Amino acid sequence: MGPMIEVSELTKRYGGKTAVDRLSFTVRPGRVTGFLGPNGAGKSTTLRMILGLDAPTAGAATVDGVPFRRHPRGLRHVGALLDASHVHGGRTAAAHLAALARSNALPRRRVDESLAEVGLTEAANRRVGGFSLGMKQRLGIAAALLGDPPVLLFDEPVNGMDPEGVLWVRNLFRRLAAEGRTVFLSSHLMSEMENTADDLIVIGRGRLIAAEPLRDFATRGTHRAVAVATPQAAELAAVLTAAGAIVEREGPTPEPERDAATPERERPTPEREYPAATRRLTVTGLPATRIGALAHEHRIRLDELTPHTASLEAAFMELTATATEYPAGRPR
Incomplete structure (x- = not known):
């Protein structure tokens, strides 16, 4: 087994403010582990402590098994990208890496x-000050890969990248993990977490909220919906509501246009004119199997019973709702 990142009861206080509060988790090799949390949750502070910067x-x-500072020649053990703009603008890319x-x-x-690995060979002798943010991100990743380390940490690595760059980063991280490295992102x-990470560490206000496979976390949201279609919508709605579900009808059903020349008995009823709208329900609070x-x-x-795909974003927003430092719409 390759090297692990282990955080145990990690705490960081700045005066009377606690940025990281008794945080414990493990990042394992051979997997991409995503690190999530609202702004101000303590993610960057945690990464800096792992790297011995704080x-x-x-x-x-x-x-x-040992603090990073005890590793001689650190880039052989851990590669990191924390701030892509923290490079002397007067240096060339090659000189910076050299x-x-x-x-x-x-x-x-x-x-x-390393320059070839990140697609910057042709820009090797250009000054970094003229690089776009996406190019600086690539240079930062090249620096992290320089020592061919078994452990890699990246803080917001796709900021400023175009869609092609984002896809390249995603594939790079998956490949690095497949090689048995420990990748902490x-x-x-x-969307990038959903497409890249195997596991998630989620924190809020410096405290651990979850540490588990991404797939398990995404299914933790309680407000996932199930689409149901039935010719007995009213009856089913009553049954599901009695069982504790929240049921919403799709609609309301639009009224068909009335023509004064058409006898009342010949006018189509809304149900006949718009059968799909009268039969579709959206159900939350019960799984599809129970429905x-x-x-x-x-x-x-039932003509349809379709659980909506579990959303990482929905689960994240729900589980971190009380962990946001300054929630929108709430008085401070």
Whole structure:
């Protein structure tokens, strides 16, 4: 098994403010682990403590069993991208990486290899000050890969990247994890987490909210909906409501246009004119299997029973609703 990142009772206080509060989790090799939390949750502070850039008030963070600072020639053990703009603008990309290689006793060939890995070979001799944010992100990833480390940490790595760059980053992280490396990724982009991460660490106000596979977390939201179609909509709605569900009809059903020349008895009823609208329900609070069982028990025919795909964003918003430092719409 490769090296793990282990955080144990990690705490960081700034005066009277607690940024990270007794945080404990493990990041395992061979998987991409996403790090999620609202703004101000303590993600960046946690990453800085793992890398030894900030000292914890209490607790510990280790990489392969020891604090990062004890690893000689750190880039051989951990590669990290925390702030892509934190590069001297007057240096060329190659010179920036060459300085890092020298300070970590890495061979010069790793500079060219890392630039090629991130698609910056043709920009090697350009000054970083003229780079776009996306190019700076690529250079930061090249620096993280320079020592070919088994552990990689990235903070918002796709900021400023175009769709092609985002796809490239996603595939890179999946490949690095497939090679057995430990990949820890902080991002506010739910779509990227859904497409990239295997596991999630979710924090709010410095405290752990969840540490589990992404698939399990996405199904934790209680407000997932099930679409139901039935010719006995009123009857089914009553049964499901009695069982604790919240039932909404899709509609209201529009009234057909009335023609004064058409006798009343020949005018189509709304049900006949718009049968789909009168038969569709959206149900929350009960899983699809329970809805199906109740319909069968009460001899109600179902034409459709479709659980909506679990949404990572919906689960995240629900479970972190009370962990946002300044929630929109609430008085401070």
